[in-house]
Amino acid sequence: MDKAIRIGALISGGGTNLQAIIDACEDGRIDGQVVFVGSDKDGVRGLQRARDHNIPTFVVDYGEIIRKYRKSPEALALPQDFDLQDCLQRQNLFPEDSDSARVKAFFATRAAAEAALLAQIEPYRIDLLVLAGFMRNLTPYFIDRFNTDQDNPRIMNIHPALLPSFPGVDGYGDTYRYGCKVGGCTVHFIDYGEDSGPIIGQRCFAIEEGDSLDTIKQKGLEQEWQLYPECIQLFARNRLRTVRLTHKLDDGSLYSRTVVKILAEG
Ligand code: GRF
Numbered sequence: 001m002d003k004a005i006r007i008g009a010l011i012s013g014g015g016t017n018l019q020a021i022i023d024a025c026e027d028g029r030i031d032g033q034v035v036f037v038g039s040d041k042d043g044v045r046g047l048q049r050a051r052d053h054n055i056p057t058f059v060v061d062y063g064e065i066i067r068k069y070r071k072s073p074e075a076l077a078l079p080q081d082f083d084l085q086d087c088l089q090r091q092n093l094f095p096e097d098s099d100s101a102r103v104k105a106f107f108a109t110r111a112a113a114e115a116a117l118l119a120q121i122e123p124y125r126i127d128l129l130v131l132a133g134f135m136r137n138l139t140p141y142f143i144d145r146f147n148t149d150q151d152n153p154r155i156m157n158i159h160p161a162l163l164p165s166f167p168g169v170d171g172y173g174d175t176y177r178y179g180c181k182v183g184g185c186t187v188h189f190i191d192y193g194e195d196s197g198p199i200i201g202q203r204c205f206a207i208e209e210g211d212s213l214d215t216i217k218q219k220g221l222e223q224e225w226q227l228y229p230e231c232i233q234l235f236a237r238n239r240l241r242t243v244r245l246t247h248k249l250d251d252g253s254l255y256s257r258t259v260v261k262i263l264a265e266g
Contacts, residue, residue, distance in 0.1 A: 005032040005127040005236045010117075010134040011039050015046020015160055016221060017132040017228050022053050024229035031236040035124050037237035038117065040136050060116045062109070062136060069109045078108055079115040082141055087111070090140040091192040103219070107139060114235055121146075131157040132228070135169065140192055153189040153197070153242060156235070158228050160185050160220050162202055167195035172220050176213045183207050183216055185224045186188050187231040189242070189260070198260045201231045239263040 005026070009018050018037060023029040037050035040062040050057045069076045087107050094103050113136075121129070122169050129139075129146060138155070161171030162184035168174065176181045184204035191197035203223040206215060234240050239262055246256040 003031075004060065006125060007032045007232065008121055008126040008129045009034055009037045009050075009132050010129065011037060011042050011044065011132050012041060012044035013046060013132060013133050015044070015049045015132065017224055018046050020225035021132065021229055022049070022055070022129065023231060024232070024241060026053075029229050030233045032128070032232065037122070038120060040093050040113070040134065046133070058120045060113050060115045060120065065113050065116075065202075066105075066109045069105060070219055073105070073108070076108065076112050079141070079216045082108075082111040082115075084122050093137060093194060102150060107141075110137070110139045111141045114139060117142060118145055127154065127224070128232065129155045130228070130232065131155065133158075134136050137194065138190060143190060147190075150170050151242060153191075154235075155190040156200065156228075156231065157189050157190055157195070157197070158224055159195045159226070160217075162186060162204060163188065163195055163199060172217045173213060175207070176211075176216050176221065177213040181207050183220055185220055185227055187224055187227055191258075198258050200234065200240060200262075203227045234262060236263065 006020070009021065011018055021030065022034050024112040025032050027033055035057050036058065037047060038057045038058050038060060039047055040060060042059045042061065047057045065076065084107055088103070097103060131173065143155065146155060159167070161175055163186040164265055170184065182204050184202055186202045187200045188195070189197040189200065205219045205223055205225065241261045241263060242258050243261050244256060244258050246254050251257055
């Protein structure tokens, strides 16, 4: 890909990572352009950041969809091509509770929201979708429709911890409470699991005696603002490849995982 890539971003909040990405596009650290910013709720600061740079925005209000479903599940129009059993089989987000009304509600409301997301995103013909503080899990319904080529994933996420430690919604909080002496952040491609996809890049920072949760978050965000643009630029330069590696363990069993190889420049 020698051309500038077209990047779409999904956010849920303040959008400081979004800002770092927009700035990196504008000053040439990323060979690309943010062509839309979508949010799962209205009124968040990140949407204003986009508007300040004349970037089109949209909102798919997940909260409203969930409320509508709670009131009357039948009133929610499910996408025609949504297959609950298929989603359940592919995405095991609730291993202890795979067949309850709660799980069905989760997938039904997400599929409705994701169909709306796909409809908004489609006209922009993007090369890469970046999740920048987007606080919703994407289901196989969305992932498979966007990642049409399994060997070339194109949804990235940034997570506030050194994965695979501390997946979930509060990476810095979990790092702090555990008493870690090092914290960090991770950029990875999305797969069906929670923060479990192939890792593209990581950065770390020391946690000192005097640090609080606030100072840890600040140190972490400062690393995120550098790491995310760097990883996006690797994608833009066509330097990321996913490969399936298999290792034989001491007990004779095999361990396989898809990992990211970073190709040399040029
Ligand atoms: C970041 O810490 C990011 O790692 C996490 O959510 C936070 C978003 O912050 N996924 P911002 O909205 O980019 O300021």
